[in-house]
Amino acid sequence: MxxxxxxxxxxxxxxxxxxxxxxxxxxxxxxxxxxxxxxxxxxxxxxxxxxxxxxxxxxxxxxxxxxxxxxxxxxxxxxxxxxxxxxxxxxxxxxxxxxxxxxxxxxxxxxxxxxxxxxxxxxxxxxxxxxxxxxxxxxxxxxxxxxxxxxxxxxxxxxxxxxxxxxxxxxxxxxxxxxxxxxxxxxxxxxxxxxxxxxxxxxxxxLENAVVTTTMTGEIPERRGNSANDISPFDIYKATDGYIAIGVGNDKLFAKFCDAIGMPDLALNPLYLTNILRIENYKSSLQGIIQEWVGSKSKDAIEKILEEAGIPCGPVLNMQEAIDHPQIIAREMIVDIKHPIIGDMRIPGCxxxxxxxxxxxxxxxxxxxxxxxxxxxxxxxxxxxxxxxxxx
Amino acid sequence: MxxxxxxxxxxxxxxxxxxxxxxxxxxxxxxxxxxxxxxxxxxxxxxxxxxxxxxxxxxxxxxxxxxxxxxxxxxxxxxxxxxxxxxxxxxxxxxxxxxxxxxxxxxxxxxxxxxxxxxxxxxxxxxxxxxxxxxxxxxxxxxxxxxxxxxxxxxxxxxxxxxxxxxxxxxxxxxxxxxxxxxxxxxxxxxxxxxxxxxxxxxxxxLENAVVTTTMTGEIPERRGNSANDISPFDIYKATDGYIAIGVGNDKLFAKFCDAIGMPDLALNPLYLTNILRIENYKSSLQGIIQEWVGSKSKDAIEKILEEAGIPCGPVLNMQEAIDHPQIIAREMIVDIKHPIIGDMRIPGCxxxxxxxxxxxxxxxxxxxxxxxxxxxxxxxxxxxxxxxxxx
The missing domain is CATH 3.40.50.10540 (Crotonobetainyl-coa:carnitine coa-transferase; domain 1)
Structure with missing residues (x-):
């Protein structure tokens, strides 16, 4: 039924x-x-x-x-x-x-x-x-x-x-x-x-909070690329073989993240002690430090390191990679059907x-x-x- | 109720x-x-x-x-x-x-x-x-x-x-x-x-047709900016005071569009006679011709001309412009409430x-x-x- x-x-x-x-x-x-x-x-x-x-x-x-x-x-x-x-x-x-x-x-x-x-x-x-x-x-x-x-x-x-x-x-x-x-x-x-x-x-x-941001503050939200403006670090970085999204939501996670990337001192740096400080100093320095680390590794290697540390992350997948992803397959998000004229097809699931x-x-x-x-x-x-x- | x-x-x-x-x-x-x-x-x-x-x-x-x-x-x-x-x-x-x-x-x-x-x-x-x-x-x-x-x-x-x-x-x-x-x-x-x-x-x-495009053709869809790959012209263009989206869905509309922009001959040009031809010759020439026309006018002026001709179009609005748009207001998509601490607020409707x-x-x-x-x-x-x- x-x-x-x-x-x-x-x-x-x-x-x-x-x-x-x-x-x-x-x-x-x-x-x-x-x-x-x-x-x-x-x-x-x-x-x-x-x-x-x-x-x-x-x-x-x-x-x-x-x-x-x-x-x-x-x-x-x-x-x-x-x-x-x-x-x-x-x-x-x-x-x-x-x-x-x-x-x-x-x-x-x-x-x-x-x-x-x-x-x-x-x-x-x-x-x-x-x-x-x-x-x-x-x-x-x-x-x-x-x-x-x-x-x-x-x-x-x-x-x-x-x-x-x-x-x-x-x-x-x-x-x-x-x-x-x-x-x-x-x-x-x-x-x-x-x-x-x-x-x-x-x-x-x-539009998430874009409407209330405009009506409450009078500031008009503009394009800001892939980085969040209220959490840091929270961005998409370039690895050796593509891109990967990484989000570090709070100070505790940031300390774990710094350990995971082999730079524990970063978490003690006065420039990055709190989320507010990390937002302030993201474009000027923190972004570059993380990009340098990501830029030397493959998406898979990074995902493995960060998953072990419990840091939310995930690669930017192209359509073929998304279709073949074990999670998409396990969730039956791609299914096989037989079309009377086209024949075998693979289409999105429910x-x-x-x-x-x-x-x-x-x-x-x-x-x-x-x-x-x-x-x-x-x-x-x-x-x-x-x-x-x-x-x- | x-x-x-x-x-x-x-x-x-x-x-x-x-x-x-x-x-x-x-x-x-x-x-x-x-x-x-x-x-x-x-x-x-x-x-x-x-x-x-x-x-x-x-x-x-x-x-x-x-x-x-x-x-x-x-x-x-x-x-x-x-x-x-x-x-x-x-x-x-x-x-x-x-x-x-x-x-x-x-x-x-x-x-x-x-x-x-x-x-x-x-x-x-x-x-x-x-x-x-x-x-x-x-x-x-x-x-x-x-x-x-x-x-x-x-x-x-x-x-x-x-x-x-x-x-x-x-x-x-x-x-x-x-x-x-x-x-x-x-x-x-x-x-x-x-x-x-x-x-x-x-x-x-x-993802619209991106999944079946991949599974049926083996071609992996990639980024293509603001233009459609199956209809032409269908893009976002730069006016004197911002951007405007224009979509011309078929040959009949294209003839009307060419009249509206004062270039009726364009519709008879062998390069642009059909949608397939317009797609082929879009990046190399048609895009530039339309951009030149749009680039000399304001969003409002273009919207007025194209609306009269029945060509679907609409300006790229920033948040303030969207909030103030008569259609958004008429649809009660922005509503006033009184918050006990914040006071008067304007938030999205239903x-x-x-x-x-x-x-x-x-x-x-x-x-x-x-x-x-x-x-x-x-x-x-x-x-x-x-x-x-x-x-x-």
Whole structure:
């Protein structure tokens, strides 16, 4: 049994934030019916592309565990098929541009009249209201306007976007969280509701203490590279064969750290006696001393020495190294699936570990319209008829 | 009414990932009882610090809407007070180092025997099992080992950590999501369970297509700065007064973009006819052409021109600009509270918008032990007695 067994989700989403939300639901046992336009989700063209078949690896990992149907929601008959499903569904998820669902007649107010318990979740760039709500936004726009880009990177580098599209993925997780909270409430009240999560808001909520630092002190946080400004030493250093992160959180750990690197006197040096002193004297001297020690050794050698001393540290891993890491493997964060066209694939696993009802990647992403017959309950003749009419 | 009204949460967490999880619960109406050691959560010393009072702004924003008690869980009587609360609680959240809860006698197995419905959530650096589970990890270590740091930044810059501690915050959101899913399941089965979320796993799950790119193509994704590798133009450019993100997703939009920047011929140039061609010829020429146009104008002027043309774009905002942005204000993403010691504060709001049961920041973070009497149901004499014994 999986944790969400019995939950039925109609998934109108495309691209990244919505499908990331519904992948979390599907991995954990919800029946997710991915509804695509007849032309398919645009992600079916996003890389990596399998050279032999032209199938998208992006689509394949993001839509695992889901069923797939096609539906022309601009046609009356298509809409009828959708409405029929709404009556027995628990959740609808969409990430159209604001206003589109109303035009199509599949907005919350319309569906609620058919099913008052429906939980209707909308992901978007700027949200369903506010002066910019009408605008489309890409991940990089939300990261930029939300304040993340300006405080990522080095003081002498341009503002730096987070490599992967975390405005999208984090919005997907929040959207999923909103759905689960609304379902909790529905158990008590019998009523569903509309959930609105924006990439801009999500990014703004993930800035740690940057917001209160600005409002309380009037100082505007700027890029500071990889070192912390409130703990020292706490940085990423360059070893002979790559980089390694080291964090020394307090005076006791610093004494252990100095012993471990063979410089016990450092802990007694008046320049480094307390965390505040170490912060003051980090850039001018302490950073250089540690970098010199790290710079003469391999990542592995350093990790071994510091682990024995109980100093938190870890190498900067490239994707191949991360995928092959024993901890990632032990946690089943990389799993094998068989895709009907691509063949054997290795994709990311499930980050939430449930003791009694574990999530699992079980079925590959659907081919376009793969579950039309089953989901709509059609005979072969009906299926042909709908196809000829351009409805599914 | 808030969405989680009626939910009772015992919060044993400290630092950032656990408290971020329980803030999401508290903002949405759960009764969250933050249980601190007598010395207080270490975050009470984290900056920004209010100059007049010495109170932590970090603690103040992160623990809003929660009640606060102190409890010495190493004492038998302290443990008894905790066990008494467990019997009527729905959720326990902890982020101790792996093994500590067992030593203290407050691990899942122990609490489950008292309350089989309890949902017990554990946040950690590496998770509750696997070869590294015993190790402590800071955010920067999880970001580094999870693969995020190596693909953030510029090709000619060192690997770059995401400025704010997103391994912590994203783990908090996933932990919260796990709790809500387990509660959904408990409605059907009557049973709780143990949820295990690691910062390493969470980061690894937020890498977009980097994992499948590696496993499918054998090519290891590397840092590529702010430009996308699959859409062009899609980058952050330097204006006269700062930076601005611009994304042009397809050929149709590119033609509009060229019109908007007064170079309609560009869209007909054989070098830029398709997205694939634009990617090929981006670094060698297209990037420079766009940068030259952007470089002669202010962010505001560019945003106005491109918005009219329907081209997704947005300025890189610093924290003050983001806080003051009309969209952030309209979405109540920055809210005013009154802290009993710090006074008036402005802190981040709630990113999940519920139509029927909106979340809200209502009470400031608790002072140390502020709700001891109320939560434990003690008389003044009993309170004094427990204090003298060092139990609360």
């Amino acid at each position: 999986k944790v969400l067994e019995g939950l039925k989700v109609l998934d109108l989403t495309h691209a990244y934030n919505g499908p990331f939300c519904t992948a979390l639901l599907a991995d954990n046992g919800a029946e997710v019916i991915k509804i695509e336009p007849l032309s398919g989700d645009q992600v079916r063209n996003w890389g990596p592309i399998d050279k032999k078949s032209g199938e998208s690896g992006y689509f394949a990992f993001l839509n695992r565990n889901k069923k797939g149907v096609t539906l022309n929601l601009k046609s009356e008959e298509g809409k009828e098929l959708f409405y029929r499903m709404v009556k027995s569904a628990d959740v609808v998820v969409e990430n159209y541009r604001v206003g589109v669902t109303k035009k199509l007649g599949i907005d919350y107010e319309t569906l609620r009249a058919m099913n008052p318990g429906i939980v209707y979740a909308s992901g978007s760039g700027f949200g369903q209201y506010g002066p910019l709500s009408h605008r489309a936004a890409y991940d990089v726009v939300a990261q930029s306007m939300g304040g993340m880009v300006n405080i990522t990177g080095f003081p002498d580098s341009p503002p730096t976007k987070v490599g992967p599209s975390i405005a999208d993925s984090a919005t997907g997780v929040h959207l999923c969280l909103g759905i689960m909270m609304a379902l909790y409430n529905r158990e008590r009240t019998g009523e569903g509701q509309h959930i609105d999560v924006a990439m801009l808001d999500t990014i703004f909520s993930l 980050p939430i570990k449930f003791s009694r009802t574990p999530g699992k990647v079980e079925t590959p992403a659907p081919l376009l319209g793969q579950h039309n017959k089953e989901v709509f309950g059609l005979t072969d003749e009906q299926l042909d008829m709908y196809k000829q009419k351009g409805i599914i | 808030k969405v989680l009204e009626g939910l009772k949460v015992l919060d044993l967490t400290h630092a950032y990932n656990g408290p971020f999880c329980t803030a999401l619960l508290a903002d949405n109406g759960a009764e969250v009882i933050k249980i601190e050691p007598l010395s207080g959560d270490q975050v009470r010393n984290w900056g920004p610090i209010d100059k007049k009072s010495g109170e932590s702004g970090y603690f103040a924003f992160l623990n809003r809407n929660k009640k606060g008690v102190t409890l010495n869980l190493k004492s038998e009587e302290g443990k008894e007070l905790f066990y008494r609360m467990v019997k009527s609680a729905d959720v326990v959240v902890e982020n101790y180092r792996v093994g500590v809860t067992k030593k203290l006698g407050i691990d899942y197995e122990t609490l489950r025997a008292m309350n089989p419905g309890i949902v017990y959530a554990s946040g950690s650096g590496f998770g509750q099992y696997g070869p590294l589970s015993h190790r402590a990890a800071y955010d920067v270590v999880a970001q580094s080992m999870g693969g995020m740091v190596n693909i953030t930044g510029f090709p000619d810059s060192p690997p770059t950590k995401v400025g704010p501690s997103i391994a912590d915050s994203a783990t908090g959101v996933h932990l919260c999501l796990g709790i809500m899913m387990a509660l959904y399941n408990r409605e059907r089965t009557g049973e709780g369970q143990h949820i295990d979320v690691a910062m390493l796993d969470t980061i690894f799950s937020l 990113p999940i918008k519920f139509s029927r049961t909106p979340g809200k920041v209502e009470t400031p973070a608790p002072l140390l032990g502020q709700h001891n009497k109320e939560v434990f149901g003690l008389t003044d004499e009993q309170l004094d007695m427990y204090k003298q014994k060092g139990i609360i």
